[in-house]
Amino acid sequence: MGRRARAAAADLAVRTRAEKDATLHAMADALEASSAGIIERNAADVERARQNGTSEAIVDRLRLDDARIAGMAGGLRQVAGLPDPVGEVLRGYTLPNGLQVTQRRVPMGVVGIIYEARPNVTADAAGLALKSGNAVLLKGSSSAAASNEAVVDVLAAAVASAGLPRDAVQLVPGGHDEAKQLMRARGLVDVLIPRGGAGLIRSVVEESTVPVIETGVGNCHVYVDADADLEKALAIVLNAKVQRPSVCNAAETLLVHSAVAGEFLPAALGALRAEGVTVHGDDRVRAYDDAVVPATDDDWAAEYLSLDLAAAVVDSLDDAVAHIRRWGSGHTEAIVTRSLPASQRFAATTDSAAVMVNASTRFTDGEQFGFGAEIGISTQKLHARGPMGLPELTTTTYVVTGDGHVRG
């Protein structure tokens, strides 16, 4: 499959935007036209998940219906509307000896995606890979095997019918052994992007010899500075924690400067409790509210993904930053302050993919950033950091043009 993907990638690399966009529309149309068949095959996965005692929340994420398939099709059409990153000239200059140097965006080649349950990722990842000129090897979870197969069958046939190589979109069958083969396919796979929980991402990073872009683990902090507008601080804390607690850009820890803790915390703890949030606090936080449970080191490290929030009082911005550098995952940290120097120092020292100044952590998102589509949020520093759009699925090449130049 890797070799077939490489061959497809060589073909895709020289296709025009018009060809790729027409293919994306064909893929979208085919999904909608095949909706009934896909839903039928999805029903087998749903049935099996129920028999295995899977929670209804997970079963719901697995389920496909007409609306969700229309959503997948809409996503593909949206990607067709985005600019093509391939061919963009990033740098260009002429050297003293007359050599003309240009650095251009080109596709990665073969992109591998390892992901959990939701079958809509199958269509999203296939569309983003194709638009950026890459062949994709998709390794979904076995719990969604029938659904993913149904979707990929439809997409690959649509790709072929549009005149592009069918092997541009392939589903890797099997379980962990096959996933491991994908992780070891150096020379065939150019980059691997795991999408899922912390466990999945850690195992891909540990086992892979193919370069990996880590995504998504978010232990995000909100720091309420001594100079904060406390009304805005409360709105930001509540939004960051409760608007959608199950995602990586939700806040997991609240840090409050001691100068404003007495004014801020009683109201904030009450408002959080009213929203159903359990606060895990240090002794200084607990002094304000009996309902706060004691925090341990596990709480500072936790990506709860639930209506839980760790909270501590700190004596300075630097103490807040030290806490974040020690316990954070490098995803997103927010500061609420009216002080320009405080906002500058926080941004320069937290060492995370994104820093929000007087804004909710929930804004770290490709859609919110205006990328139009997102393949994931990188929490590593190599290649891409933060929300990744189409350009992050490309690499570059130097083209140097001379007139018989040799080196002296």
Added chain:
Amino acid sequence: MGRRARAAAADLAVRTRAEKDATLHAMADALEASSAGIIERNAADVERARQNGTSEAIVDRLRLDDARIAGMAGGLRQVAGLPDPVGEVLRGYTLPNGLQVTQRRVPMGVVGIIYEARPNVTADAAGLALKSGNAVLLKGSSSAAASNEAVVDVLAAAVASAGLPRDAVQLVPGGHDEAKQLMRARGLVDVLIPRGGAGLIRSVVEESTVPVIETGVGNCHVYVDADADLEKALAIVLNAKVQRPSVCNAAETLLVHSAVAGEFLPAALGALRAEGVTVHGDDRVRAYDDAVVPATDDDWAAEYLSLDLAAAVVDSLDDAVAHIRRWGSGHTEAIVTRSLPASQRFAATTDSAAVMVNASTRFTDGEQFGFGAEIGISTQKLHARGPMGLPELTTTTYVVTGDGHVRG
């Protein structure tokens, strides 16, 4: 050491260009002032290498003298003269909701370098890391242990005397076990750059859980097209092969279009022989010259790094590209042609870090590209591809500024 490097990195990240440049000058001055002591400690490595029967070529690479130490100091002063990549704003825009997004270059944090024999790499890597705001963990080969220790002692003391953290430059002692610890130091080391032979690079890639940038393996091709200016082609082939055969951007394989093979090869094979080159050819090449030895698959795959050259006749540009895609290492490929479409197709389909059109492969080099300094040449597609200068030692962060923005 990793934890100390992280602490140093946090300090370095907020230093100004003026502070870093003053430190680089202090490092250069200290190297020259300590020349005698460094040479004395280097003599122990040289003596040991001789006793171990090391070849004189390797011993020579190991040896330090006043001129070489002055060269290292000169390199540090040159880096001080380069622009600081940290703080560069790569993108910036305001979203419809008023949020101001900027993407800025920031240091990686802690950079690990694993390298072979030459002790001058110690100073080069330390200077580039410091200028880009990174702490560096240097793991040199045990054969240069005393020399590297001497150089790092001087550099770290100079860093401290200039008021920057001494732990910004640290030498990892020991052998393979310690190198392996470096490769497994996830969370402490942000990126690992191996510099050396193919064996070293492969072992780092296989064993490392820290993100790696692969460097330097070059199986570079020169393709002489049907439309080539044959005089320029000959000059380029000779330059690419013989000007410095031991380096990664030297040519290892010559591919000649059959339409010009009869005119080009007899003269080219004679000229290569006159330069002492052994040509390993396919049957069609051997038909032109009895001195050509038969090529096997090993020759197509070889990075000779010597006066050897594999050679084949191909019937089309696409056949040349297919050969390169099968056997190449993705470093640099050259095409010699007067045809614009041929040059375009070659550049679009070879899938290498650099394509030279009517120029020698020897130009793929940070110095030649005008970068001022080079930490290595990346042959992978993630993060950096081709010669890497200071910007490639940085990552980015998004700073998003609002006025109490929450997500709806």
